[in-house]
Each structure stands twice: as C-alpha cells, then as structure tokens.
Amino acid sequence: MSIRKRLSPEESRTAALEAARALLIETGPQSVTLKAVAGRIGRTHANLLHHFGSASGLQKALAKDLASSICAKIADAVIASRSGIGTPRDVVDLTFDAFDKEGAGALASWMLLSGNEDALDPIVDAIHDLVVELNEFGSEHLRDSTLALTLMALGDALLGGPLSASLELPRTAARDRAEAMLLGSIDQAGTLAPEG
Known part of the structure; x- marks a missing residue:
C-alpha cells in the first residue's frame, strides 16, 4: 500500500x-x-x-507560469545589459530559448490550434507588463523591438531550423539578425532619450 x-x-x-x-x-x-x-x-x-x-485551463496556467518566469529572466538580462554587465545578445538568447528550448512557442501554437482562443493572453500580458516595467522613457523603440524580437523568436522556434537550413544559413541566423536589430534600436533610442 x-x-x-x-x-x-x-x-x-x-x-x-x-x-x-x-x-x-x-x-x-x-x-x-x-x-x-x-x-x-x-x-x-x-x-x-x-x-x-480542464486541460486547456492547465495549459493556460502553464503558459502564465512560463511567461512570468521567462519575463523575469529577460527583465534581469535587460537591466544587466543597461548597467554594462550583460549584453543585448543575452536578451536575444533568453527570448529565443523561451520560445524554443522552454517550449513556449510550441505550447502557444498548440493551444491556438486546439481552439483555446484566449491561449496567448498570459504570454501577451506578461510581455506587456515587462515592457511597462522596463520602459522608463515611454520609448516606442522598446515596444517595437519587443514586438519584433518576440515574433522572431516564435517564428524561429516553429520554423527556424528547417528554414535556415534550406536557405543555407547558420542555425543562429535569426538570433544574429535579432541581435543586430536590438543593437540598432538601442543606438537609435540612445540618441532620442530625454536629456537629464
């Protein structure tokens, strides 16, 4: 017994x-x-x-749990990058890993395909809260970069391997492009930040 x-x-x-x-x-x-x-x-x-x-309730709770823990890690990486301890590549890698290695991309896709219409709410809400927390100057660049980075990471998780192989690009090509985009956005935002 x-x-x-x-x-x-x-x-x-x-x-x-x-x-x-x-x-x-x-x-x-x-x-x-x-x-x-x-x-x-x-x-x-x-x-x-x-x-x-229900199973969809479990999946939604899992999505919320994943999004919260992942966004906390990304926030720490952004703060470290801003203070010179980390790099923008750390932010890119954490975001891409969240959707790929940690399964957030597959889970979000599965939930949507299963008819769970509000499946992405926890992920979208966590990303929104992260941007609000980190957006000290109300910069549109941070919102634009977050949107592009998230969509690139999701797409890479779902199709990055086969697509980069078919285009004869290294597997890191999407991450490399995301890092370049983020660095460009940081440079542009730096020139637009309010002077203190």
Missing part, C-alpha cells in the same frame, strides 16, 4: 505546473494533459480538474 504525501492546494498546483513544464519540454505540448500530469505527480485526474478546470 502506497501512502501519498498530503500537499496543500498551492503545493499541488505547483507540482502539477512543474510536471506539465517537464512534459512540455520532453515530449511536446500534446502531452500536457490532466491525465499525464496527474500520473507524473501521483495525483488523480479529478484532483487536477479541481485545480485547473
């Missing part, structure tokens, strides 16, 4: 999101189901249904 450790509702939810994130990275978004996550953490389908309401 196995005895399961009793978890608080928050601990159960956190364990479920960690398991869902691992499944996403290991086997893709189609594997992020209530049954698979429940099996991974030794809980019942009903237990997860109670916490998330």
